Amino acid sequence: MSLRDCQAWKDAGLPLSTTSNEACKLFDATLTQYIKWTNDKSLGGIEGCLSKLKAADPNFAMGHAISNGLMLVGTGTSVKLDKDLDQAVKTMVEVSRTQTLTPREQLHVSAVEMFAEGNFPKACDLWELILRDHPTDLLALKFSHNAHFYLGLREQMRDSVARVFPFWTPSTPLNSYVKGIYAFGLMETNFYDRAEKLAKEALSIEPTDAWSVHTMAHIHEMRAEVKDGMEFMQRTEGHWKDSDMLASHNYWHWALYLIEKGEYEAALTIYDSQILPRLKASGTMLDVVNSCSMLYRLQMEGVSLGQRWQAVLPVTKKHTRDHVLLFNDAHLLMASLGARDLQTTQELMTTLQEASKSPGENCQHKLAQDVGLPLCQALVEAENGNPDRVLELLLPIRYRIVEIGGSTAQRDVFNHLLLHASINCTSSIHKNVARNLLMERDALRPNSPLTERLIRKATAVHLM
Ligand SMILES: [Fe+2]
Known part of the structure; x- marks a missing residue:
């Protein structure tokens, strides 16, 4: 993989305020692993890259921004809980004041600072401001995507990518992953056909793109396409099971199809063999949520x-x-x-x-x-x-x-x-709440075996 140095970032219209080519490449390596939801051993993993990045240039503001941003946006912790992180955010702000940064970099620092305060809407505004002038700033795009997701702002999550999507060309590094990110927003706003087309395009370019696999899993889930969903997960498992940050969640989606079908033992087998071991190993909040x-x-x-x-x-x-x-x-x-x-x-x-x-x-x-x-x-x-x-x-x-x-x-x-x-x-x-809720669910998501089971249960107690 060719990682971008100082000149390459400048050529891309995203100059970084450091003279260290090493720092620039490590920034790229960190960003790449974040986008792929996978710690790449050949790159040293995200943590490895971040510690080398800090050593390469301790005053590299964007190094601080990506490091703190990943801790805050990616791991479900906060500065109130983690004193080291609190200090790291303060250091980032101090560094940004002593350096001459581009307006884009300054906005990145401010956005992470806002997110650290728990002001996610303001952080989103700042990332979106970056994207207005820098549509190929993937870090801003991904942080904004995740923060919109945490806020349940589905339309904003979709449109944030829609606005910049035409600027991503096949020659832009990591461009196929942006298709997957866009597809997720489309899926969450019920544009299933368009989402499927984009996710499949992304996967035809990069089959190991675990987020696009995930979008496909959602599309099948939303359409209650249990058989198709299970077949898709089975067929592609070899491509995403090594995505250490997302595999557990993709297995969770697989298990949802089994629960939908009423195949509880098979669902528990996935839980015991894939989901719980990953939770014990990682302890990440996404893995916690999957298990619970x-x-x-x-x-x-x-x-x-x-x-x-x-x-x-x-x-x-x-x-x-x-x-x-x-x-x-x-x-x-x-x-x-x-x-x-x-x-x-x-x-x-x-x-x-x-x-x-x-x-x-x-x-x-x-x-x-x-x-x-x-x-x-x-x-x-x-x-x-x-x-x-x-x-x-x-x-x-x-x-x-x-x-x-x-x-x-x-x-x-x-x-x-x-x-x-x-x-x-x-x-x-x-009275009649169960009937109304079940009729509503059946209308929105027809042919769901789980809904049918609940309707039978409600009928048995004369609620339908
Ligand atoms: Fe999901």
Whole structure:
């Protein structure tokens, strides 16, 4: 792989304020691995590249920006939780003041600083400002993509790429990956055919593009194309299983098809052999979410999970007080509820309430009162066997849950929660809620075996 040096970045219209060619190449190597969702051993992995990058030029502002940005945007941590990261963000800002940076670089530093404060919307604005003049700035594009994803801003996530897409030509490095990123936004806004065309184009150029594989998995999921989805994952597994940052999530998608079909044992086999081992090895928040989401879905389907929640709890428990993303909080809560760890559940709820009372610039803490807390409380009520209370909490906010971010497929776990509660509720106030929700789901996503099973269940108790 030819990595770009100082002159190459300048020629691309994206000059970097360093005289170190080594630093420029390591910046490129880091960016490339981030885009590919894969630590490349031949490049030294992302961490290896970042430590060499800092040694090559300690005053390289964009080196600091990509390093801090990856920690913040990529790993689900925050400066409040990680003192070293807090210091690293301060150092980045100091470095940016002592150096003569281009306006683009200055915006990158400010965007990461905003994101560190929990002000994701402002960070997005700044990355978008960069893209207005620098449509091939892939770091801005990808950070903006991820931040929009965390905010549940699906149209913005799509349009952010649409605006710059024509500037990406076959000769632009990593151009095929931009097709995959664009395809994901198209898929999340229901343009399935266009998304499929682009994702397939990306994969024809680079079959190991795990994000484009992932977009294809979503397209099959949204269309309830269970057979096609399973065949696609099976056929392509060899291409994406070594993507250390995304493989677990792609296996999660594969398992969703099996849950949809009611093949729970096969889903658990994927969980035990692929998802849990990766969670234990990485401990990343995406792998946490994959595990919790899958176990919770299986639990709602009535599957006996044995001690699986207990195996997840040691990883999730450490994050009880984090409150970086409400989406993560809801999944962490599934684990403490599943493992019947009342103290951890209580601690998560109490500290989230506290965070919501003094949110400052933090967009997630601002949203906690209206959406995050009722959602988390609904999970608690479901565990306590109060389905009517679940409905009381979730029905008023169901169209706002999107604001906690994640994908439509990921948030579907909350639709399942609502559906199961509606089938089990007893209050006459909630008469016909189950029927309405199931008819709505069937209309939106026809031919779903899971929906059909729920309809049969509802019919059996005379709710349909
Ligand atoms: Fe996904």
